[in-house]
Amino acid sequence: MPSGKILVAQGGGPTAVINQSLAGVVLEARRHHGIQRVYGARHGVRGIVNEDFVDLTQETSHNLELVAHTPAAALGSTRDKPDLAYCHEMFEVLKAHEIEHFFNIGGNDSSDTVRIVADEAAKAGYPLRCIHIPKTIDNDLVLNDHTPGFPSAARFVAQAFAGANLDNAALPGVYVGVVMGRHAGFLTAASALGKKFPDDGPHLIYVPERVFDIGRFLADVKATYDKHGRCVVAVSEGIHDAAGRPMLEVLAKDLHGGLERDAHGNVQLSGSGALADLLCEEIKSKLKIKRVRGDTFGYMQRSFVGCVSDVDQREAREVGEKAVQFAMWGGVNGSVAIKRTGFYSVDYELLPLAAVAGKTRTMEDHFISDSGTDVTDAFRLYLRPLLGSGMPDAFRLRPAAVPKVLRRGAAD
Amino acid sequence: MPSGKILVAQGGGPTAVINQSLAGVVLEARRHHGIQRVYGARHGVRGIVNEDFVDLTQETSHNLELVAHTPAAALGSTRDKPDLAYCHEMFEVLKAHEIEHFFNIGGNDSSDTVRIVADEAAKAGYPLRCIHIPKTIDNDLVLNDHTPGFPSAARFVAQAFAGANLDNAALPGVYVGVVMGRHAGFLTAASALGKKFPDDGPHLIYVPERVFDIGRFLADVKATYDKHGRCVVAVSEGIHDAAGRPMLEVLAKDLHGGLERDAHGNVQLSGSGALADLLCEEIKSKLKIKRVRGDTFGYMQRSFVGCVSDVDQREAREVGEKAVQFAMWGGVNGSVAIKRTGFYSVDYELLPLAAVAGKTRTMEDHFISDSGTDVTDAFRLYLRPLLGSGMPDAFRLRPAAVPKVLRRGAAD
Numbered sequence: 001m002p003s004g005k006i007l008v009a010q011g012g013g014p015t016a017v018i019n020q021s022l023a024g025v026v027l028e029a030r031r032h033h034g035i036q037r038v039y040g041a042r043h044g045v046r047g048i049v050n051e052d053f054v055d056l057t058q059e060t061s062h063n064l065e066l067v068a069h070t071p072a073a074a075l076g077s078t079r080d081k082p083d084l085a086y087c088h089e090m091f092e093v094l095k096a097h098e099i100e101h102f103f104n105i106g107g108n109d110s111s112d113t114v115r116i117v118a119d120e121a122a123k124a125g126y127p128l129r130c131i132h133i134p135k136t137i138d139n140d141l142v143l144n145d146h147t148p149g150f151p152s153a154a155r156f157v158a159q160a161f162a163g164a165n166l167d168n169a170a171l172p173g174v175y176v177g178v179v180m181g182r183h184a185g186f187l188t189a190a191s192a193l194g195k196k197f198p199d200d201g202p203h204l205i206y207v208p209e210r211v212f213d214i215g216r217f218l219a220d221v222k223a224t225y226d227k228h229g230r231c232v233v234a235v236s237e238g239i240h241d242a243a244g245r246p247m248l249e250v251l252a253k254d255l256h257g258g259l260e261r262d263a264h265g266n267v268q269l270s271g272s273g274a275l276a277d278l279l280c281e282e283i284k285s286k287l288k289i290k291r292v293r294g295d296t297f298g299y300m301q302r303s304f305v306g307c308v309s310d311v312d313q314r315e316a317r318e319v320g321e322k323a324v325q326f327a328m329w330g331g332v333n334g335s336v337a338i339k340r341t342g343f344y345s346v347d348y349e350l351l352p353l354a355a356v357a358g359k360t361r362t363m364e365d366h367f368i369s370d371s372g373t374d375v376t377d378a379f380r381l382y383l384r385p386l387l388g389s390g391m392p393d394a395f396r397l398r399p400a401a402v403p404k405v406l407r408r409g410a411a412d
Numbered sequence: 413m414p415s416g417k418i419l420v421a422q423g424g425g426p427t428a429v430i431n432q433s434l435a436g437v438v439l440e441a442r443r444h445h446g447i448q449r450v451y452g453a454r455h456g457v458r459g460i461v462n463e464d465f466v467d468l469t470q471e472t473s474h475n476l477e478l479v480a481h482t483p484a485a486a487l488g489s490t491r492d493k494p495d496l497a498y499c500h501e502m503f504e505v506l507k508a509h510e511i512e513h514f515f516n517i518g519g520n521d522s523s524d525t526v527r528i529v530a531d532e533a534a535k536a537g538y539p540l541r542c543i544h545i546p547k548t549i550d551n552d553l554v555l556n557d558h559t560p561g562f563p564s565a566a567r568f569v570a571q572a573f574a575g576a577n578l579d580n581a582a583l584p585g586v587y588v589g590v591v592m593g594r595h596a597g598f599l600t601a602a603s604a605l606g607k608k609f610p611d612d613g614p615h616l617i618y619v620p621e622r623v624f625d626i627g628r629f630l631a632d633v634k635a636t637y638d639k640h641g642r643c644v645v646a647v648s649e650g651i652h653d654a655a656g657r658p659m660l661e662v663l664a665k666d667l668h669g670g671l672e673r674d675a676h677g678n679v680q681l682s683g684s685g686a687l688a689d690l691l692c693e694e695i696k697s698k699l700k701i702k703r704v705r706g707d708t709f710g711y712m713q714r715s716f717v718g719c720v721s722d723v724d725q726r727e728a729r730e731v732g733e734k735a736v737q738f739a740m741w742g743g744v745n746g747s748v749a750i751k752r753t754g755f756y757s758v759d760y761e762l763l764p765l766a767a768v769a770g771k772t773r774t775m776e777d778h779f780i781s782d783s784g785t786d787v788t789d790a791f792r793l794y795l796r797p798l799l800g801s802g803m804p805d806a807f808r809l810r811p812a813a814v815p816k817v818l819r820r821g822a823a824d
Contacts, residue, residue: 014582039814050821054811066807072578074809079583096817163715166484170426170455171491175711194717260696271705272692273685280684284672293683295710299587303575305606306804307718392718395478397486399466402451405508409462 003098004036006324007053010135011044011106011113012079014072015149016156016308017316018135021105022075023068024320025133026056029101032328039099044078044106045113048090053097068317071303081109087116094121094128101129101327105320107136107147111335112358118333131323132335132353135316137302139186142359143351145340148319149302151312151386153180154190156301157234158387161194162394164295165201165232172230173291174221174283175201178276180301182238182269185209185363187301191234192375193383196394201232208238209363210372212247217279218286220373225289235279237269237296251278270298309388315346322348344385415510416448418736419465422547423456423518423525424491426484427561428568428720429728430547433517434487435480436732437545438468441513444740451511456490456518457525460502465509480729483715493521499528506533506540513541513739517732519548519559523747524770530745543735544747544765547728549714551598554771555763557752560731561714563724563798565592566602568713569646570799573606574806576707577613577644584642585703586633586695587613590688592713594650594681597621597775599713603646604787605795608806613644620650621775622784624659626694632785634699647691649681649708663690682710721800727758734760756797 008025010018022040029035038056041047054075056064067074082090094102094117104114111132121128134141137153157179168175179188185207192205203224206212224231239247249267252259252274260268269275276294283292319336326334334350335357341347367379420437422430434452441447450468453459466487468476479486494502506514506529516526523544533540546553549565569591580587591600597619604617615636618624636643651659661679664671664686672680681687688706695704731748738746746762747769753759779791 010582014579040809040811047821051816051818052821053814054809055814056809056811058812059809063807063810066805067809070578070805070807071575073582077582093818093820097814159718160712160716162717163483164711166482166717167426167711167715170422170485170489271707272689273706273708274689277684277686277689293711294685295683295712296685296708297712298707299576299579299705300572300707300709300712303579304572305574305578305806306571393478393482394717395475395482397452397466397468397471397479398475399452399468400470402465402467402509404463406463406505408505409459409464 002034003100004034005039005097005099006035006101006103007039007041007094007099008103009041009044009048009105010073010075010077011104011110012077012135013137014077014303015135015137016071016152016302017148017312018105019070019074020068020313020316021133021135021148021320023064024317025103025324026064027061028321028324030057040075043076044080045082045086045090046078046080047076048093049086051093071305082113082116084116087113088120091117091120091124095126100127103131103133103323105133105135107138108141108356108358108360111353111356115353115357118353129327130333131327132356133319133323134336134338137187138181138184140184140361142356142361144337145346146338146386148312148316150186151309151388152307153187153301154193154383155309155387155391156304156307157187157190157297158193159307159392160297161191161202161232161234162392165194166394168201168230168232171291173293174225174231174233174289176233176235176276176279176294178235178237178294178296180270180297181208181236183208183360183362185236188234188236189363189367189375189379190383192380193387197396199228202234203228203231204373205234205375206236206239206373207363207368208236208240209368211242212239214282218282221283222287235275237275248275248278251282309386311386311388319348326350414446415512416446417451417509417511418447418513418515419451419453419506419511420515421453421456421460421517422485422487422489423516423522424489424547425549425714426489427547427549427714428483428564429560429724430517431482431486432480432725432728433545433547433560433732435476436729437515437736438476439473440733440736442469444736451509452487455488456492457494457498457502458490458492459488460505461498463505483717494525494528496528499525500532503529503532503536507538512539515543515545515735517545517547519550520553520768520770520772523765523768527765527769530765541739542745543739544768545731545735546748546750549599550593550596552596552773553768554773555767556749557758558750558798560724560728562598563721563800564719565599565713566605566795567721567799567803568716568719569599569602569709570605571719571804572709573603573614573644573646574804577606578806580613580642580644583703585705586637586643586645586701588645588647588688588691588706590647590649590706590708592682592709593620593648595620595772595774597648600646600648601775601779601787601791602795604792605799609808611640614646615640615643616785617646617787618648618651618785619775619780620648620652621780623654624651630694630698633695637701647687649687660687660690663694721798723798723800731760738762
């Protein structure tokens, strides 16, 4: 006899809308008479191995709606990347609690976890339905038009650069803004949507899909500065040299305190302002430009309260709802994906877990300009509808120059 | 015979609403039949000595309204701090162009410039009406309840910390957010308005009004981390030791590339992530906490497009309008100030320039808690109405724990 129990978990970096997907799962599941209990795992897969569950059946619909509009991960998240043994432990706990449906909201690591747990269940002959629900600000899931969380982070980046451009125009100099993204440059590229007038910044955009050469970078900055008297640069934290070494590592050879690395030996890229500072130092020392300022968008770009795409909100909600519907009526495991069907409309489909799990999408070539330092109109067309409604706009004066009387200062 | 010419300029750091004050001056001035021309100086006082003027009489009201809603300084700004000789040059240009009214929108340096130019005009017997219009995100003008620009920046800081707190709760660790403000801690203190639930961060707030002791800081962080399993910290870039040395300078003794200084020998505090990184390094190395992340809010906090207080918008507009009205009907020079009259209502008055010029307000003692690491309810009451309407709210799940079956993991 079926237990009627489902479990939902959230993994990886928080986003502005991951709680929409959570609410989508919980509220849709509670509509189904066969489902008696909706459990949530606290802090993702770690909460599963630790049996740290909460009963979401005992939560008001109203509060779930409010939580849906709150950024970050309401159940808590984790950076654990389960291996086979870890997944086996997870499965043992799911079995002990008679969980029949497992929903994991996350990126490509999370989808791989779902795949391994599903395999474990199949090997043991235990009837567990496993669905991966997409989420990542990096937009790096294959076979997805885009991933929930990316549009809101992209909106933050576009709005931040629109403001940084105005600030830089008021007090000219060089401005370097560093954006998240180890392998995929989508979020950094979103900075281009902050441009309006033809001489607006960001004037230069560096994504990890192209090799970063510090000499060419300095030449690009100098050329822009010579032309506009200022320069706004968007840089992905994941930029690297031809050998694949992160620029943070290349430039930080004598950095105070050394660099933090994860279990796989990867340099920790987020959570410090070092890359922006090092690039600014290069510009100051090599180009002799006085006013050089660096910002690192850090955790604000994924968690800022009050900058969210309404399109992202509704899609994140729907992938949660659809996950439950696919599980109830589809009869197969899988990964929910967003398919673009028009300008702008989407539909959802369930992909085989193995098609998505552990794979990384990067920016397609036709989204990057030949110069390698800008996006194409194809990318603008791709991204604009995702940013949602009510995007703030920037305006400037178009005033007439007043003839000089004393003839002081440079000609206008 | 009167020339009917006025000049308006913007100085110092851009804000989200300085263009509201500009529009307030221009649109109000254009209503007055006696005013034939409204000139704008490009890039502040520098545009005056360089005779770099634009004619704002030839701009549509509609575009002025749109520019009013755009952050940063539409006329351009400058960091020039005029001395007596510079002010004399400014006065010579104003005289040559037969300017009768001079409006300067800016902070305490800008008010001092207005004071000196007014003195020069008086000495020369030239009839020049000079009005300073307040603007600074630092909120450090004396005799003002608050200054336009501060409420919107405070809103950004509050929203950023609300999000950072949620992110930190999802993935626990220590988070250090560095906020602008060399002498005044108002903006850093605004982080407290991002708190909702009693265990929310920021758990610790460090303002420049109190001496910063690195040992006590580490003890505070450790105590909070031990209690909550996480710690969110708001730090002003202006924190300093007992001798008044900025902590950036104290901690950065062996920093890569050295520190930038201005003409007065002050260390450049903004535009780098160094202070956050150095504090994180101290926490990691001394407290052995693994996940320590630092963000520097940088230029986003003053220029982000799409995070603005509607109260700030309307007040910034009004100080511009009132400046023209004071000039037309008041017959004296002065500095426009915001006076709080109720909860929440304000009125405007014209203060003598010498009462405001060049003076710096810091946070009053009754706004800072005895611990020195939090604000008081008096500060919350002071700041909340300034943040405006539509502040986003954060919600959390209140779920019931599920009994363990295998008894894995720590007790809940």
